[in-house]
Amino acid sequence: GLAFVDIFSSSVTVAWSLLNDATGYNLVCSTMSNIPPNPIWASTGSVGVSATTATLSTPALYPNTTYYFFTKAYGLGQESAYSSYVATSTLANKVSNVQVYNVGTTSVTINWTAFAASPSSATCEGYIVQASSVSDFSSIYSSSSTTNVLLSTLTVTGLNDAATYWFRVGSLNWNDAAN
Secondary structure (H helix, E strand, O other): OOEEEEEOOOEEEEEOOOOOOOOEEEEEEEOOOOOOOOOOEEOOOOOOOOOOEEEEEOOOOOOOOEEEEEEEEEEOOEEOOOOOOEEEEOOOOOOEEEEEEEEOOOOEEEEEEOOOOOOHHHOOOEEEEEEEOOOOOOOOOEEEEEOOOOOOEEEEOOOOOOOOOEEEEEEEOOOOOEO
16 A cells, blocks of 8 residues: 655655554665566665655656655565555656746746756656736636647736736646646
């Protein structure tokens, strides 16, 4: 029963359920969906009898990369087989140099420095611009997105004339999660 607790651009925290009679657990991370002979990260020995989480971070993990996680339990002189994997992608790097490019009566154009097309760890899978009428973005008024990583400008339309809006730009990872 693996689950993700936190996912960032260079770290992932994974949680699992305690098993009866377990004296420890081993967590493995890979870029492949099968357990490779040399995973990119493996907990050394056991992560503890009462441990239910582990955090993997840089230098093992890269931004905008899909990782597969497996765990197994130890106890009573035996060990279980590895669990089925759970997979996630780390967040892409944050967008930089964001600025308002053009303001119209019912639209605003935002631009930023676009990422290169590759490698995966230095790029993203697209961008999203969101407009909100509240500064905490608890309500999104309008948005615009693209899957073109070389694009550095998006326009949000359908805005009310003479209203105040806050804007944010996010880079999208393989799971369409914004950073």
